[in-house]
Amino acid sequence: MKQPIRVALDAMGGDHGVAVTVEGAARLSTEDRPVRVLLVGDEAQISAELAKHRYDPAWIQVVHASGGAIAMDDKPQVVLEGRPDCSINVAARLVRDGEADALVSAGQTGATILAAGKTFQRLPGVRRAALASVYPTENRHGPRGDPFALILDVGATLTATAEDLVGFAVMGSAYANVISGTVSPKVALLSNGTEANKGTPEIIEAHALLSRPSALNFHGNVEGLDIPRGTVDVIVCSGFLGNVVLKMLEGVSEVVSDIAKDAYARKFLWKLGLTMLSQGLRQLKTMTDWKQYGGAPLLGLDKVVIKAHGRSNARAIRNAVKVAAKAVEGDLSGRIARGMLEVRGGAPIDPASGGPPPAG
Amino acid sequence: MKQPIRVALDAMGGDHGVAVTVEGAARLSTEDRPVRVLLVGDEAQISAELAKHRYDPAWIQVVHASGGAIAMDDKPQVVLEGRPDCSINVAARLVRDGEADALVSAGQTGATILAAGKTFQRLPGVRRAALASVYPTENRHGPRGDPFALILDVGATLTATAEDLVGFAVMGSAYANVISGTVSPKVALLSNGTEANKGTPEIIEAHALLSRPSALNFHGNVEGLDIPRGTVDVIVCSGFLGNVVLKMLEGVSEVVSDIAKDAYARKFLWKLGLTMLSQGLRQLKTMTDWKQYGGAPLLGLDKVVIKAHGRSNARAIRNAVKVAAKAVEGDLSGRIARGMLEVRGGAPIDPASGGPPPAG
Numbered sequence: 001m002k003q004p005i006r007v008a009l010d011a012m013g014g015d016h017g018v019a020v021t022v023e024g025a026a027r028l029s030t031e032d033r034p035v036r037v038l039l040v041g042d043e044a045q046i047s048a049e050l051a052k053h054r055y056d057p058a059w060i061q062v063v064h065a066s067g068g069a070i071a072m073d074d075k076p077q078v079v080l081e082g083r084p085d086c087s088i089n090v091a092a093r094l095v096r097d098g099e100a101d102a103l104v105s106a107g108q109t110g111a112t113i114l115a116a117g118k119t120f121q122r123l124p125g126v127r128r129a130a131l132a133s134v135y136p137t138e139n140r141h142g143p144r145g146d147p148f149a150l151i152l153d154v155g156a157t158l159t160a161t162a163e164d165l166v167g168f169a170v171m172g173s174a175y176a177n178v179i180s181g182t183v184s185p186k187v188a189l190l191s192n193g194t195e196a197n198k199g200t201p202e203i204i205e206a207h208a209l210l211s212r213p214s215a216l217n218f219h220g221n222v223e224g225l226d227i228p229r230g231t232v233d234v235i236v237c238s239g240f241l242g243n244v245v246l247k248m249l250e251g252v253s254e255v256v257s258d259i260a261k262d263a264y265a266r267k268f269l270w271k272l273g274l275t276m277l278s279q280g281l282r283q284l285k286t287m288t289d290w291k292q293y294g295g296a297p298l299l300g301l302d303k304v305v306i307k308a309h310g311r312s313n314a315r316a317i318r319n320a321v322k323v324a325a326k327a328v329e330g331d332l333s334g335r336i337a338r339g340m341l342e343v344r345g346g347a348p349i350d351p352a353s354g355g356p357p358p359a360g
Numbered sequence: 361m362k363q364p365i366r367v368a369l370d371a372m373g374g375d376h377g378v379a380v381t382v383e384g385a386a387r388l389s390t391e392d393r394p395v396r397v398l399l400v401g402d403e404a405q406i407s408a409e410l411a412k413h414r415y416d417p418a419w420i421q422v423v424h425a426s427g428g429a430i431a432m433d434d435k436p437q438v439v440l441e442g443r444p445d446c447s448i449n450v451a452a453r454l455v456r457d458g459e460a461d462a463l464v465s466a467g468q469t470g471a472t473i474l475a476a477g478k479t480f481q482r483l484p485g486v487r488r489a490a491l492a493s494v495y496p497t498e499n500r501h502g503p504r505g506d507p508f509a510l511i512l513d514v515g516a517t518l519t520a521t522a523e524d525l526v527g528f529a530v531m532g533s534a535y536a537n538v539i540s541g542t543v544s545p546k547v548a549l550l551s552n553g554t555e556a557n558k559g560t561p562e563i564i565e566a567h568a569l570l571s572r573p574s575a576l577n578f579h580g581n582v583e584g585l586d587i588p589r590g591t592v593d594v595i596v597c598s599g600f601l602g603n604v605v606l607k608m609l610e611g612v613s614e615v616v617s618d619i620a621k622d623a624y625a626r627k628f629l630w631k632l633g634l635t636m637l638s639q640g641l642r643q644l645k646t647m648t649d650w651k652q653y654g655g656a657p658l659l660g661l662d663k664v665v666i667k668a669h670g671r672s673n674a675r676a677i678r679n680a681v682k683v684a685a686k687a688v689e690g691d692l693s694g695r696i697a698r699g700m701l702e703v704r705g706g707a708p709i710d711p712a713s714g715g716p717p718p719a720g
Contacts, residue, residue, distance in 0.1 A: 138615045155552070158552070158559075158560060159560060190604060191600075191604075192515070192518070192599070192600050192603035192604060193603075199518075199600070200518060200519060200600060223603075223604070223607045224603065224604040224605060224606065224607030224608035224609075224610070224611060225607045225608070225610055225611035225614070226611065227608050227611060228608065228611040228612045228614075228615045229611055229614070229615065239552070240551075240552050240559070240560060241601065241604065243552035243553075243583075243584065244550060244551075244552060244583070244584040244601065244604075244605070245584060245604070245608065246584065247583045247584030247585045248584035248585070248587050248588065248605065248608065249584075250584070250585055251584060251585040251586065251587055251588040251589055252588045252612050254585070254588070254589070255498045255588045255589065
C-alpha cells in the first residue's frame with residue numbers, strides 16, 4: 001500500500017477558525033477515502049474542538065503552533081516579520097520539510113501567498129506564482145460535466161507580462177487536467193476582442209507566444225461575454241483584471257440571491273412560484289454557492305497550496321483538503337514544471353513527454 | 361419660442377438600418393415633445409421607408425448621403441479614407457457645420473468614434489474622448505430612481521493614464537447630471553481594492569488627483585462587487601477593462617435569459633412559476649433589455665454624440681435621439697469643458713462657477 005497523502009491544514013485560518021477546520025478534518029477522517037490531515041495551530045483549542053466530533057485518530061495529527069493566527073485584517077507582511085510561529089508559517093514549514101505534502105488554509109489570502117512564497121521554491125521556468133479560482137458557467141466542462149471553469153490570476157499578481165500570461169496558461173491547463181480530468185483543457189486569453197491583434201501589448205505578445213505549436217490547447221482570445229458562458233476551460237488574465245472579474249461574479253450572485261430572497265419574503269404566491277422554479281433557479285443559485293467548491297490553488301510553486309475561501313464551512317474545508325490531495329496524487333507540480341519547459345522551448349510537442357495536458 | 365434642437369441621425373447605421381431608424385424618427389415626430397431629426401443616408405431608401413409610417417414632416421428632414429452605409433464588418437478606417445460621403449461622415453459634417461446640434465448612430469462603434477473624432481474638436485483639457493454606457497444595478501440612482509449606473513470608458517481607449525481617468529470622471533459626472541438629473545453623482549475608480557493604494561500605478565495616481573478638493577463627488581475606489589450592486593453612480597476605468605466588464609454583464613444577462621427560456625419551454629408548471637415570479641424576474645430581465653435604453657455617449661468632444669446599440673429597435677433609436685437632445689439642452693459639452701478646467705486647476709470650487717456637478 002502506498003504512503004497516504006498528508007495535508008498540513010492551517011487550523012486557525014478562516015472566518016470560523018478551528019470550529020470549521022477541525023470539523024472538516026474530523027469528517028474526512030471517517031470517510032471511505034480519507035486523507036491524513038495535520039491540524040496546525042493552538043493545540044489546546046484544536047483538542048477541545050476535536051473532542052466535540054467523531055473522528056478517526058489514525059488520520060489526524062495535531063501540530064502545535066505557538067504564534068497564534070493571522071487575523072483577516074492583519075497586514076500580510078506579519079508572516080514575514082514578527083510572527084515566525086503563526087499557524088500558516090508552521091504549516092508551510094511542515095510541507096517544506098517533507099512532513100506534509102500540501103498546504104491548505106482558509107486564512108487571509110495575502111498572508112497565505114506570502115507565507116507560501118517565502119517558504120517554497122518557484123518551479124523552474126515560473127516567473128510568478130498565480131492564484132486560480134473556479135467560477136460557475138453555463139457550459140459544462142470536463143468528463144464529469146462540471147458547471148465550472150478556471151480563471152487565473154485572480155490576485156497573486158497585479159500586472160502581468162506576456163511571459164507571465166504564458167506561464168499562467170500552462171499552470172491553469174495543468175490544474176484543470178489534474179483536478180477536473182479534462183484531457184486537453186481549452187485555454188484562452190481574456191481580451192477586448194477575439195482577434196489576435198486585440199488587447200494590451202502584453203496580451204498581443206502572449207497571443208503570439210501561445211500560438212506556437214505546443215501541448216497547450218490554445219483557443220486564442222475570449223471576451224467578457226465568454227466568462228459566464230464558459231466558452232473555454234481556462235481563462236488567463238492579469239491579477240488585477242481577474243480580481244475585478246471574480247468579485248463582479250460574486251456581486252452578480254449576491255444580487256440574484258437578494259432578488260430571490262426578496263421575492264420569497266414578500267409574497268406567498270411568489271413562494272409557490274419559487275418552489276416551482278426551483279430547478280431553474282438552482283442553476284442560478286450555484287453562483288451563490290460556488291465558493292464552497294474546493295478552494296483556489298496557488299500555482300507555480302514546488303508544493304501544492306490550496307487557499308480555501310475565508311467563509312468556508314466544514315464541508316468546504318473538507319473539499320479543499322481533498323483537492324489538495326488530488327493535486328499531489330496527480331503530480332500537479334511536476335506537470336507544471338514539464339509544461340513550462342516545453343512551452344518556453346517553443347518546440348513542437350513530443351506526445352510521450354508528459355507535458356500538460358497529457359493525453360489521458 | 362426657442363429654436364428646436366436638431367439631431368443628425370445616421371439613417372443607414374445599425375443591424376436593421378433604415379427600417380428602424382426611420383420608424384424611430386417618425387414616431388418621435390408625432391409625440392408631444394418632438395425633436396427635429398435629419399435622416400442622413402440614401403434618399404430613395406429613406407423616402408420609401410418614410411412612406412410606410414405616419415409622421416409629422418415639420419420635424420423630419422431627409423439629407424442624402426451618396427456614399428452608402430458602413431457595414432458592421434467594414435474596417436472602421438474606411439470612414440477616414442475612401443468613403444468621405446458615407447452616411448456617418450455626412451451626418452457628422454452637418455453637426456460640425458451647425459446644421460444639426462447632435463449626432464446619433466446605431467452603426468459600427470469603431471467607425472462612429474473615428475468619424476466623430478476626425479470631424480469634431482476635443483474640448484479644452486480633454487486628452488481623450490471616452491465612450492460611456494449605462495448598465496443595470498440593484499441600487500437605484502438619481503431623482504427618478506433609475507436602476508442604472510454609468511461606466512466609462514468602455515471602448516474608445518485601450519489603456520488610460522491617470523490624467524485620462526480624471527477626465528473620464530469629470531465627463532461621466534457631467535453626463536449623469538445632465539441625463540439622470542443626479543445632483544452630485546458619486547464617482548469612483550474601479551480597482552482591486554477600496555484602499556487608496558490599491559490598483560495599477562495609473563489608478564493610484566488618479567486616486568490622488570481626484571482626492572483633491574473639487575466639485576466632483578469622488579467616492580474613492582470600488583471593486584468588482586460594486587458593479588452589479590450599483591454602489592456609485594459613475595464607475596471610471598480604462599477602455600480595456602470597461603469592455604471586459606460590459607461584455608461580461610451582457611453575457612450574464614444572456615445566461616439568465618437562457619435559463620429562464622429553458623425553464624419556460626420545458627415544463628408547463630414552470631410557466632406558471634414564471635408568471636408568478638414575474639415581478640422578481642422583471643428586475644433580472646431589465647438586464648437583458650438594458651441595451652435599449654438611450655445608447656452610449658461619446659464624451660469629450662465639442663459636439664454631442666450618442667452611439668445607439670447596433671441591435672436597436674425603433675424605440676431604442678427614438679430614445680437615443682431624445683437623450684441626444686437632452687444632452688444638448690443641458691449643455692453637456694459646456695459642463696464638461698468647465699469641469700475639466702476646474703479639476704485640472706485643482707483649485708477649491710466656487711459653487712457659483714457651474715462646474716459639474718452643478719448644484720441643481
